[in-house]
Amino acid sequence: MQAKEAAERLGITQRMLRHYEKEGLMDVSRTFNGYRSYSETDLRRAGRIRDFIATGFSTREIRAMSACLSDEGSGPCEGGIEKLTEKLMHIDRLRAELDDKRNAVLERLATLRNGLSALGTDP
Template sequence: MQAKEAADRLGITQRMLRHYEKEGLLDVSRTLNGYRCYSESDLRRAGRIRDFIATGFSTREIRAMSACLSDDGSGPCEGGVQKLTEKLEHIDRLKAELDEKRDAVINRLYLLKKGLILEKN
């Protein structure tokens, strides 16, 4: 199938499909006239790439987990569980930092509203 239909089925843009290819995550065959031709296997791989990106992985990180993108094997991909665990720990650290900042902003607002801190203009 051609890029437009593939993108529509995946819920992404054709530009994203080209980006996956440019980043070395997807190797798509071409027709004689040069159009990209996506197989069902390509769609599954692109769907996995899309899902990893949606969970916060960069294309560099995904490239390092290429075994997790193929249809080969059964069960978890090599290193996949570890990489997902590391990503979750990273997200939890970021969330904790944001929660601290949020609490600081709420405290500052409270003090400003009570007039305990004078704003400088």
Template sequence: MQIKEAAAHLGVSPRSLRHYEQAGLLTPTRDANGYRHYGPADLRRAGRIRDMIATGFSTREVLAMAPCLSDDGAGACEAGLADLEHKLSQIDRLITDLQARRRTTLERIAQFRGTLSNANNERKDPGHDPDPRIAVPDRVPRRQR
């Protein structure tokens, strides 16, 4: 599969695929004419990279846990595991918050619609009090290099 088709499948630009490759994250084979060839494994890997990038990882960070990215090889993944779990917890926190906000928002909308449909209902918002806890992620000013 050539780069344009692979990019289309992944929903990214060919430019981005080349960028991932340049960052050392992806190494598609080359056809005799020098064209990049993306096999199924390359597509899976690229999909993971694409998701990582889309979720706030930098290519350097992804590279740091590259061993965890490949389909095979349980090798030197321990190093990246900490980073991975750590980012996972960050994302979990956000997800939880997002879902909570989504729930309360839907409730508000439902209530709003209810208020509209029988306007004489004077029930006030009970105040559902979002979790006031401030989650503190570790400050990593910018990956040293």
């Protein structure tokens, strides 16, 4: 199938499919006239790439997990659990940092509101 139909089936753009290929995540065959031709295996691989990106993985990280992209790697794959665990830890660190920043903003907001209240001007 051609790129337009493949992209529609995956819910992504043709540009994203080309990006996956450019980043070395996919090797898509070509027709005699040079058009990309996606097989069902290619679609499954692209779907896995899309899902990894949606969970926060970069194309560099996904490339390091290439064993998890093939049909053989759709279940347990070498390094998959380790990489997903690392990603989860990274997300948890980011979340904690955002919680700290949020609390700092809330404290500053409370201080400003209390200051205005003391002056007799409520926001």
